[in-house]
Amino acid sequence: MEIRNIAIIAHVDHGKTTLVDAMLRQAKALAKEEGERILDSGDLEKERGITILAKNTAVVWGGVKINIVDTPGHADFGGEVERALSLVDGVLLLVDAAEGPMPQTRFVLRKALQAGLKPIVVLNKVDKKEARPDEVLNLTFDLMVELGATEEQLDFPYLYAIGRDGRAWREAPKEDLSELFQTILEHIPSPRWEEGPFQLLVANLDHSPYLGRIAIGKVARGRVRKGESVAILKGDGVLSARVVAVYTHQGLERVEVEESLPGDIVALAGVEGVGIGDTLAAREAPEALPRLKVDEPTVALTLTANTSPFAGREGAHVTGQKLKERLLKELRTNVALQVEEVGPEVFELRGRGELHLAILLETMRREGYEFSVGQPRVLTKDGLEPYELLVVEVPQDRFGSVMEALGARRAEMVHMEVGERVRAEFVVPARALFGFRSLFLSLTGGEGLLSHTFHGFGPEAGPIPTRTTGSAVAMEAGVATAYSLNRLQERVQFFIEPGTEVYVGMIVGEHVRENDLDVNVTLAKKLTNIRAAGSDENIRLVPPRRLSLEEALEFLAEDELLEVTPKSLRLRKKVLDPSQRKRLVGK
Numbered sequence: 001m002e003i004r005n006i007a008i009i010a011h012v013d014h015g016k017t018t019l020v021d022a023m024l025r026q027a028k029a030l031a032k033e034e035g036e037r038i039l040d041s042g043d044l045e046k047e048r049g050i051t052i053l054a055k056n057t058a059v060v061w062g063g064v065k066i067n068i069v070d071t072p073g074h075a076d077f078g079g080e081v082e083r084a085l086s087l088v089d090g091v092l093l094l095v096d097a098a099e100g101p102m103p104q105t106r107f108v109l110r111k112a113l114q115a116g117l118k119p120i121v122v123l124n125k126v127d128k129k130e131a132r133p134d135e136v137l138n139l140t141f142d143l144m145v146e147l148g149a150t151e152e153q154l155d156f157p158y159l160y161a162i163g164r165d166g167r168a169w170r171e172a173p174k175e176d177l178s179e180l181f182q183t184i185l186e187h188i189p190s191p192r193w194e195e196g197p198f199q200l201l202v203a204n205l206d207h208s209p210y211l212g213r214i215a216i217g218k219v220a221r222g223r224v225r226k227g228e229s230v231a232i233l234k235g236d237g238v239l240s241a242r243v244v245a246v247y248t249h250q251g252l253e254r255v256e257v258e259e260s261l262p263g264d265i266v267a268l269a270g271v272e273g274v275g276i277g278d279t280l281a282a283r284e285a286p287e288a289l290p291r292l293k294v295d296e297p298t299v300a301l302t303l304t305a306n307t308s309p310f311a312g313r314e315g316a317h318v319t320g321q322k323l324k325e326r327l328l329k330e331l332r333t334n335v336a337l338q339v340e341e342v343g344p345e346v347f348e349l350r351g352r353g354e355l356h357l358a359i360l361l362e363t364m365r366r367e368g369y370e371f372s373v374g375q376p377r378v379l380t381k382d383g384l385e386p387y388e389l390l391v392v393e394v395p396q397d398r399f400g401s402v403m404e405a406l407g408a409r410r411a412e413m414v415h416m417e418v419g420e421r422v423r424a425e426f427v428v429p430a431r432a433l434f435g436f437r438s439l440f441l442s443l444t445g446g447e448g449l450l451s452h453t454f455h456g457f458g459p460e461a462g463p464i465p466t467r468t469t470g471s472a473v474a475m476e477a478g479v480a481t482a483y484s485l486n487r488l489q490e491r492v493q494f495f496i497e498p499g500t501e502v503y504v505g506m507i508v509g510e511h512v513r514e515n516d517l518d519v520n521v522t523l524a525k526k527l528t529n530i531r532a533a534g535s536d537e538n539i540r541l542v543p544p545r546r547l548s549l550e551e552a553l554e555f556l557a558e559d560e561l562l563e564v565t566p567k568s569l570r571l572r573k574k575v576l577d578p579s580q581r582k583r584l585v586g587k
Contacts (some may be wrong), residue, residue, distance in 0.1 A: 002275060003219065003263050004188045007069040007084045007324050009112060010094035011102035011451070014344040015124045018055065019094065020070050022166030026177050027059035030252035045304040056087075058249035059180040067249060067265045071108065073083075075456050081108055082294050083203045083276065087218045087265050090188035093140070097123045097131040097160070099485065101143045103389050103453035114500040120159040120183055121145075122168065157187050165524065173579040186334055190262030191218065198222035198230065199281035200266070201289045202274055211244050211269035215280060218265050220289060222282065225259045231286040232271060233279040238286060243558065244270025276335050287520070294335050297350035298386040298430060299338060301357060301553070302374040303327075305345045306563055308572055309477070309503040314565040315507050320345025323371055323516055326364060334360070343368025350379060354434070358550045361564060365549075372564045374574075375556040380432045384457035386430040393423045394439070401443045409436065410461040424497070429461045430454075435554040436466070470511035471538075471571070475578050478522030486539045488519055494544045495571070505576025510545070547571075 008016045009284040023029075085091075086507065088438055091112045092408055094102055101109075112119060122138055125131040137158060153371040159180055161168035168180040173403060199221035206214040222317045226246050230313040247254040247267040254440060260266045271280065305311075305320045313320050319324070327339045327347060337360070338350040351357040354376055360371065378386050399422040403413075415425040442452050472492040482498040490562035496511035498563065502508060511517040547555065552562050552569050559581075563570040575581045 001066040001261065002089070003067065003191055003261065004140035004184055005067045005069075005088040005263070005265060006062060006090050006092060006184060006192050007071055007112075007117075008092045008094065009071050009081065009108040010124075011096070011108075014094045014096045014099070014102075014105075015510075016094055017070055018551050019092075019122070019124065019161070020068060022163060023059060023068065023179060023180075024057060026166055027061055027181070029057070029059040034195070034433070050296050057250070057252055058248050058460045060264075062185060063143040065180070065264070078213055081111055083292060085111055085115045085117065086201060086203045086292055088117065090120065090192050092122055092184075093119045094122045094124045094161075094163075095136055095140055096128075097133040097136050098128045100132075100136040100420050103391050103451050105140075106143060106389070107453045109143065113144065113147050113149050113153055116150075117153075117316040118188060119156045120165075120187055121154060121156055122180070123158065124161045124163050126160045127162050127165075128238050133266050134411075137180060146535070154213045156185050156586050159183060180533050181335055188325060189408040190492065193262040194221045195262075196221050197285035198224045198228075198260075198280070198288075199268075199282070199285075199287065200224070200268075200280045200290060201292070202278045202280060203274055203292070205274070205276060206267065208269060213272050213274060214247075214269045215271045215274045216265070216267045217263050217280070218369060219260050221262070222281075223260050223262060224266075224268065224282075226256075228282050230268075230271065230280050231283050232274050233281060233286055234273075234275065234289040235277075237292065237319070239273045240270040240283065241273065243268050244485075270428065276524045284502075292335065294383070295352070295454070296379075297336065297338055297352060297359065298379055299353055300348055300379050301376045303347045303349055303361075304341070304374075306370045307373070308563050308570070309508075310563070310565075310570070311574075312370070313514060314567045316368035316566075318370045318411060323369065324371060326367075327510070328462045330360060354550060354553060358553060364576055365564050365566055372561045372563050372572075373553070374561055376434060378429075381457050381458070385460050387455045387458045388428050388430050388450040388452040389455040390426045390428050390433070390450070392426070392448060392450050393421055393422065394444050396420070396422055398448065399424070399445045402440065402448065405436075405439060405443060406432075409433075409464050409466070427455055427458075428452075428563055429458075429464060432461075432464045434466050438554065440549055467555070468514060468516050470516040471507045471557065471560065471573075472517050472519050473511040473522055473573055473578070474504060474506045475510050476522050479502045480508070480521040481524050482539050482541060484519075484521045485521040485524040485541055487523075488521070489542055491517065492519065493542070495547060496543050503572075504578070505573045507571035507573065512556075526546040 009018045028464055056069055069087055071084045072082050126133050141572050159168045159170055166177055169178050170179055176308050200217040202215045202217045204216040204532040224243055229242050246257050246260050248257050248264055254267055279288040281287055335351045340348045349357055406426055411422055411426040411428035413426050417423045440448055480498055480500045480502055482495050485494055491512055496508050508521055559574050561572050561574055565573055
């Protein structure tokens with residue numbers, strides 16, 4: 001059977017996963033009717049509406065098997081994108097016909113062009129009122145030229161699409177995706193492979209309680225059969241293993257086969273000890289393929305066992321040893337993550353961005369782990385710091401305040417388009433964006449769009465004011481009362497509500513001024529036996545601000561920690577005792 005291997009790449013929310021749904025349905029690759037965004041199967045993916053992990057599926061069209069890899073749109077999950085591109089021979093680049101190329105479009109397209117892959121451009125969502133497909137097509141061509149595409153890559157076919165309705169066409173509108181499938185068969189080359197001893201580069205891992213570790217990759221040479229012994233070529237040595245089962249993809253399922261096809265994307269079960277980037281090869285010809293190259297991390301944070309007064313109340317896994325085991329397990333599949341033990345029960349996590357690390361922390365939290373994390377910080381390289389390409393789209397009357405805020409954070413504007421809304425691009429130090437998203441939403445009244453991706457390393461920009469408010473810190477342990485919160489709410493935006501248990505040193509809210517403020521939120525109103533009409537205060541509390549895990553990380557100051565448990569997120573000072581904190585400030 002002929003084979004085509006293709007990845008779908010795009011900026012987040014440009015419709016990749018929805019288009020894959022339609023391709024699976026129209027190729028009749030689903031055993032039963034499924035819901036929307038079938039491949040986004042993880043809880044966090046469903047909640048956030050984004051793809052986090054690259055996933056494999058396959059359809060058969062016109063007698064040709066098409067392996068499809070759905071990739072994340074966020075640059076923070078660039079490790080997933082790089083792994084996916086090692087499996088394929090071409091890409092479908094989806095671009096929103098109204099928004100045009102966005103920061104992550106640039107990121108994923110650069111990776112695809114560098115890998116020498118042939119692109120097909122799909123101008124999606126052409127039914128939008130603001131759609132401008134011809135202009136967006138020109139912008140996409142200009143972007144490819146800027147990114148150094150070859151003449152062959154610039155001679156790309158393009159289609160118009162409404163992915164949600166399962167429609168795509170070249171010239172005249174069609175009611176199905178037949179022209180998209182035909183374009184893939186005509187323009188995406190068959191996988192390159194050689195006759196000879198078996199060889200496969202491991203791009204992903206899975207695990208089965210019955211079959212053990214499962215290695216996923218594209219067969220670069222030869223074939224492998226069930227029961228064969230293979231060599232595992234690691235960076236530091238060679239292991240041997242026996243292939244327990246060989247699987248290929250069909251729709252959403254893995255189907256067991258006796259023998260792999262050359263150039264196919266397969267899953268091999270039972271190969272214990274294999275890691276991502278390793279080569280599986282025939283024992284008689286153990287030749288390694290070039291290892292996967294992944295961009296270096298740009299953001300780091302420190303993770304420790306929880307040491308707060310409430311430690312151990314809510315988590316099932318609370319010790320440093322349990323945390324270490326979980327992080328080592330994550331390293332097997334998360335190729336863009338680095339972990340270093342920098343002290344007893346103290347781990348430094350390095351990743352591609354705040355979201356990359358926050359997704360890991362949220363996953364661990366849901367698995368019952370309890371820990372504390374410190375303020376994220378950027379990683380410098382040879383005296384240079386990372387910069388981001390930031391794109392904002394805001395109403396005209398709000399742009400001035402956004403521009404002023406970015407100016408204070410040493411952002412440099414490189415492009416601007418003015419219409420009903422202003423769309424501007426900035427190059428800005430990565431650390432300047434810590435805490436900026438919540439400020440941006442406030443400045444734009446929730447009407448602004450913001451996205452960014454890694455731009456490169458540049459000279460250190462000097463001091464940047466990323467937070468202009470202080471913390472309100474509990475000075476007494478106990479239970480918060482409405483009386484106390486009401487007395488303080490003119491000066492503090494609270495993160496807690498009446499009835500919340502607090503400890504000394506716990507951050508209960510945001511002080512409106514720059515300095516920290518020690519507060520007592522446990523005071524109860526003194527009772528008397530006199531009750532006069534109208535003498536009691538009518539307490540009306542402002543609803544508390546509920547911080548997500550990313551927002552809490554952005555809020556952190558250098559002397560603060562985020563306490564993460566399966567049930568709670570609590571901000572706290574590293575030094576809980578107020579008098580000790582004052583002495584440290586005095587020094």
